Amino acid sequence: MHRFIIVGGGAGGLELATRLGDRYASPSKRHAAKAQVTLVDRYPTHIWKPLLHEVAAGSMDPFTQELEYAAQARWHGFEFQQGELAGIDRAAKRITLSAVADDDGAELLPPRDLEYDTLIIAIGSTTAFFGVKGAAEFSIALDTVSEAERFRKRLIAACMRAEHQVHERVESGPGTSASGEPRIQVAIVGGGATGVELSAELRNTAQVLSAYGLHKLDPRHDVGIVLIEAGSRILPALQERVSTATAELLTRLGVKVMTGETVAEVAPGIVRTASGKTIRADLTVWAAGIKAPPILGELDGLPVNRLGQIVVRRTLQTETDDNIFALGDCAACAWPGNERNVPPRAQAAHQQASFLMKSFAARLENRPLPEFTYRDFGSLVSLGHFSAVGNLMGGVIGGNMLIEGLFARFMYMSLYRLHIAALHGYPRMVLDTFAHWLRRSTLPRVKLH
Template structure:
């Protein structure tokens, strides 16, 4: 049987492995073409990455949203192998997985080699610190559930400590942002993209809920400060300017301080220094200023990468130097005809590429010419927590371009995750999952309190 290996269980990779298993698994496909499908991921569970800012703010319990890869594999006819991709032998069509350790550092799974006929790489992206001094050591990224949970716990602890600390007014001086009305605790978010914007709004809600439940007696608006630092001329630089303007107005109403056109030069314990000479107090710093591809891609047996470390692929999603290796999602630099830039690193792009590869891989099994991928931009949505949402719908959705905000935008944003669930489990189970999620929210606080 043909051997498909999908490396990376993110939005695109897991959807592709699920659909390949449903179509080609010997257990599900009693007639016709059969294939062996294997999914590889470093973690045992999946969570939709756009939800991590909600995990960090405590408004989502990750353990109720995680999906076990082994269970998904059992339900949909593919095999799951846990481990990091550590090497590739293209000549022998073989990849190497690293050792998996348990929580105590003991070996759980040894290093292994897997053989493939078609390899699909979908390992996503990681945070890019751009060489900023102190950023990796003194700021938190939001790439994984554990990082998001770490930030949430540190936020709760900081609020509880701040309540019992003696607050002394700080006089502002040259090159400092501190004032006599300085908040008791201040969170600095570096990067005004979607992650930074969504997290800043969610944190304002978190501060209010923590106060309402008595975890601290701070004023959630004045004693808990949120600063969003963006190097460019506006937040949400990848979206249209009118979406950026509308979002900035909403954040300002929520009490989020925006520092636009400020490049971070150094992150130190308790503070951030900008290139213009300003010093910003930061009890907690979140780094959301950009992404890059995982470093392993640059070491994979001669595969071509761009300056961000992404695998360079053709419009068939095949890598430049090897027709047997495909890439999709954030780790792939895919051409976007008619645009100066590549297909953007968004969940909707990964979803479209997974759907495209189902057709392309079917053609490959039949020795037919492969089609070319065309990205359709349906717009972008940014969640501002339960306060609002904002975005623009484009193309096939409305036949034009329309700015949306408020409840309708919030509904559209929530629908994106439900569509992801439907792609993994079908629409019937998606409806049941939505109902179960609603029941949980009626019996639990809006924010995780411990």
């Protein structure tokens, strides 16, 4: 049987493994299995990465949203192997996975080799610190669930500590510390979608933590949120009118937006900018950019661009090997009619996964492969329970329209539901939505511990 190996269980990789397993690897009464499909990921569970800012703010419990790869593999006919990609031998058509250790450092699985006929690399992206002094050591990135949970716990601890600093309250009155600043200040570096969404979610979190009595701080004045963007406006990848509308909404929520400020150094308790400003930061989140994982530059003869992404043709095949494909954030694919490549968005990964299903049908029948064309349906940015903004484009409305408010919020929430439908089908998606609503109606709006 043809051996498909998909490395990376993100939005695109997991959707592709599920659909390949359903079509080719699951035997039925009418036909035998035609292919062996294996999914590889370094973690045992999947969570939709655009939700990590909600995990960090505590407005989503990750353990109710995580999907176990082994369970998905059992339901859809593919195999799951836990491990991190360590190397590729293109001549032998074989990949090497590194060992897997438990929380105490003991080895769970040894290094292994897996053989393939078609290899798909979909390992996503990681945070880019751009060589900024102290950024990697003294700020928190939101690449994984554990990092998001680490930030959430540190935020609650900071609120509880500030609550007991009563001497400052006596000296300066409610609302500010003795220095005139908020008692707690969170600095978010990067005014892209992650930074903007996190800043809005944190404002809601501060209100809920106060309502449940975890602190008696004024959630608007005692908890400061600063959003720092090096460019001239936040959300630089979106249209200016979307950026302007978002900045106005954040300002009304009490978020301080600083544009045109490049961060030069992150140190314990402070952030310094290139213009000489020093910003107090009890917690610093780094959301200033992404890059491809470093392992891609070490693979056997696969060319990468300056961002470390694998350069692929319009068929999503690598330039040097027709048996290796790449999709999602880790792939540099040309976007005809545009100066830049296909953007690193979840909708692009979803489109590429759907495209590869057609390509692999042609590949198994020895037919020529089609070429991928990205369709931009617009972008949406959530401002938590307060609002959402975005623009719909092209294939949705036949033009370009700014949307905000309740309709934009509904559209944003539907993106995740469509991802669930791609993994489980629409009937189970409806049941999952109902179950999620029941959980939300019986639990606090923010995780409190």
